[in-house]
Amino acid sequence: MPERSIVAARRFGRLLAAFGILCLATANSASAQDDRIRTAYRLTNTSIVVTDTDFAERYGVKIEPVKLSTGVEANEAILTGAIDVAEVGITPFVTLLSRSSDVVAIGVVSSGGGIYRTVVRTDAPYQSMDDLRGKKIAIRVGSGNYSAFLTYITQRGWKETDFQLVNSGDQEAIAALTAGSVDAVIYWEPIVSVLIAKGIARPIFSFKGVVDNPVFLVANRKTLSRSPKAFAKFVAAFMDGQEFLTNDVPAAAALVTKVMNRAGQQIDSKAIEMSIPSADYRIDLTNSVRGDAQANFQLLKKAGKLRGAEPDWAIAFDSSAIEAARQLRTK
Numbered sequence: 001m002p003e004r005s006i007v008a009a010r011r012f013g014r015l016l017a018a019f020g021i022l023c024l025a026t027a028n029s030a031s032a033q034d035d036r037i038r039t040a041y042r043l044t045n046t047s048i049v050v051t052d053t054d055f056a057e058r059y060g061v062k063i064e065p066v067k068l069s070t071g072v073e074a075n076e077a078i079l080t081g082a083i084d085v086a087e088v089g090i091t092p093f094v095t096l097l098s099r100s101s102d103v104v105a106i107g108v109v110s111s112g113g114g115i116y117r118t119v120v121r122t123d124a125p126y127q128s129m130d131d132l133r134g135k136k137i138a139i140r141v142g143s144g145n146y147s148a149f150l151t152y153i154t155q156r157g158w159k160e161t162d163f164q165l166v167n168s169g170d171q172e173a174i175a176a177l178t179a180g181s182v183d184a185v186i187y188w189e190p191i192v193s194v195l196i197a198k199g200i201a202r203p204i205f206s207f208k209g210v211v212d213n214p215v216f217l218v219a220n221r222k223t224l225s226r227s228p229k230a231f232a233k234f235v236a237a238f239m240d241g242q243e244f245l246t247n248d249v250p251a252a253a254a255l256v257t258k259v260m261n262r263a264g265q266q267i268d269s270k271a272i273e274m275s276i277p278s279a280d281y282r283i284d285l286t287n288s289v290r291g292d293a294q295a296n297f298q299l300l301k302k303a304g305k306l307r308g309a310e311p312d313w314a315i316a317f318d319s320s321a322i323e324a325a326r327q328l329r330t331k
Contacts, residue, residue: 035060035061035062035227035229035230035233036061036062036063036064036230037061037062037063037064037084037085037227037230037231037233037234038064038066038082038083038084038085039051039063039064039065039066039083039084039085039086039234040065040066040068040073040074040077040078040083040085040086040087041065041066041067041068042067042068042069042071042074042087043259043260043263043265044087044109045110045190045245045252045256045272045275045276046087046109046110046238046241046242046245046281047065047087048255048256048259048260049241049244049245049252049255049256050063050237050238050240050241051063051065052255052259053240053241053244053255055237055238055240055241055244056233056234056237058236058237058240059233059234059236059237059328060233061230061233061234061237063234063237066082066083068083068086070169071088071089071092071143072092074086074087074088075088075092075095075096078096078103078218078219078220079096079099079100079102079103079220081220081222081223083220084219084220084223084224084227084231085106085217085218085219085220085231085234086217086218087109087215087216087217087218088215088216088217088218089143089144089213089215089216090144090147090213090214090215090216090292090293090296091142091143091144091146091147091296091300092142092143092144093105093216093218093293094293094296094297094300094306094311095142095300095306095308096218097293097297097308097311097316098297098306098307098308098309098310098311099308101221101311101312101315102220102221102222103218103219103220103221104218104219104221104224104315104316104317104318105216105217105218105219105285105293105316105317105318106217106218106219106224106231106235106285106318106319106320106321106322107216107217107235107238107283107284107285107319107321107322108214108215108216108217108282108283108284108285108289109214109215109216109217109238109281110214110215110242110279110280110281111212111213111214111215111279111280111282111289111292112208112212112213112278112279112280113148113206113207113208113209113210113211113212113213114206114207114208114278114279115188115189115213115275115278115279116144116145116148116149116186116187116188116189116206116207116211116213117186117187117189117192117203117205117206117207118132118137118184118185118186118203118204118205118206119177119184119185119187119192119195119196119201119202119203119204120132120177120183120184120185120201120202120204121177121180121183121200121201121202122199122200122201122202124183124184126183126184126204127204128204128205129152129156129204129205131204132163132183132184133158133162133163134162134163134164135163135164135183135184136164136166136181136182136183136184137163137164137165137166137182137183137184137185137186138166138168138172138173138176138177138182138184138185138186138187139165139166139167139168139173139185139186139187140167140168140169140170140173140187141165141167142305143188144188144213144215145186145187145188145207145213147211147213147296147299147300148207148210148211148213149186149207150299150300150303151210151211151299152207152210154299155210160303166182168182168185170187170191173185173187173191174191174194174195174200177195177200177201178200184204185201189275189276189278189279190267190271190272190274190275192275193271193272193274193275193278194267194268194271196271196274197268197270197271197274198268198271208278211292212288212289212292213292213296214289214292214293216293217235217238217283219231219318219321224318224321228320228321228324229324231321231324232321232324232325232327232328233325233328234321235283235321235322235324235325236325236326236328236329238283238325239283239322239325239326239329240329242281242282242283243281245276245281246281249273249276249277250273252276253269253272253273253276254269256272256276257269257272260272283322283325284319284322285317285318285319285322290313290316290317293313293316294313297310297311
């Protein structure tokens, strides 16, 4: 072969090799990009133990936390595709479903009515829910604890108007009971445990056994269909976090407290350690969990709190990411 031809062939070979490296790098970059999950980040036990640990690294998924102040913001972000997944309480979830079929539950974050409690000031005379009829109660209207409250008073044959409900955010509820501007607070953990640990309040009622009210892991349906592997990895990391909360409460409480205090919450670790066991951390979308969502919709619809149509329950839940995550966790 002439020398000129040999040189040209060598150059062509180097070009092919360089092209191959470039294609591989591009493919790896695309794969890495696909394995990213944008999740709503709020100061919940589960959100913290998944985002502020190395669980995601075990599975090669990058979690991009998007800090949001309220569940309402998270709901809107899921609908618009600004985030991929969020923890959504049962009542906001069924409200979302009544508005759009673009969201789907891919797992359960936590469940158990024990996460909702009624607390009163330590010096208050109230001993039961009966004593609070006609009194001012701080509560987040439209939340899971609100639907627990509605379920309970319906069982007792009472009406919402038998109480003076004050729609309050978590910090507002703490401040209101501290100042004595409300008689009681009905809220979720760890807010009630914070009030108890600070010596401001004492519990008089738990909604354990009244409702289970699962908190759902909710995804944007289109994003789930585009990136099933990334979601499987995220759910695997989430299940690791749930296991951590279940099996090592002191260590989990220490982490949650550290993160919350760093965020300016100044929460006592004792309050967090009290709050963690109040919930069950099981990911499965059981028939019972699905039934809870349907019952919650009917409750809210009957109370005139929902204007949307009944969701198509056949497509409201998708366990595929859980099944794939279990395979990843056994490797």
